Amino acid sequence: QVQLVESGGGLVQAGGSLRLSCAASRRTYNNYAMGWFRQAPGKEREFVAAIRWNSIGSTFYRDSVKGRFTISRDNAKNTVYLQMNSLKPEDTAVYYCAAGDVSGSIYRTSNFGSWGQGTQVTVSS
Numbered sequence: 497q498v499q500l501v502e503s504g505g506g507l508v509q510a511g512g513s514l515r516l517s518c519a520a521s522r523r524t525y526n527n528y529a530m531g532w533f534r535q536a537p538g539k540e541r542e543f544v545a546a547i548r549w550n551s552i553g554s555t556f557y558r559d560s561v562k563g564r565f566t567i568s569r570d571n572a573k574n575t576v577y578l579q580m581n582s583l584k585p586e587d588t589a590v591y592y593c594a595a596g597d598v599s600g601s602i603y604r605t606s607n608f609g610s611w612g613q614g615t616q617v618t619v620s621s
Contacts, residue, residue: 498610500593505615516578518593523574529598530576534589543603556602583619590614
């Protein structure tokens with residue numbers, strides 16, 4: 497199993513920015529992907545963004561973060577980043593990094609085999 501270490505959460509005012517990082521202990525092959533999910537109190541964990549470790553580096557976003565969040569990767573460091581701009585109070589949640597060989601839907605939590613411990617992101621109005 498891949499070990500994931502997250503960093504970069506915190507408290508920010510609406511309109512501000514944060515950058516999350518997630519370092520993986522190793523990388524598997526085939527359909528390897530890394531992504532970010534989030535969970536607000538009383539709600540289910542939901543997909544935020546993901547990136548495939550193929551030559552293209554295909555990226556995926558939930559509609560509500562398109563144009564505001566950017567996911568990227570550093571191949572040499574086995575690290576994925578989530579740059580979050582124009583943050584809104586509704587972005588407040590615990591953000592989880594995920595990784596795995598994702599041959600099915602990249603939007604589903606059940607298709608990722610490894611998870612980080614989570615990092616809190618709080619956006620004040």
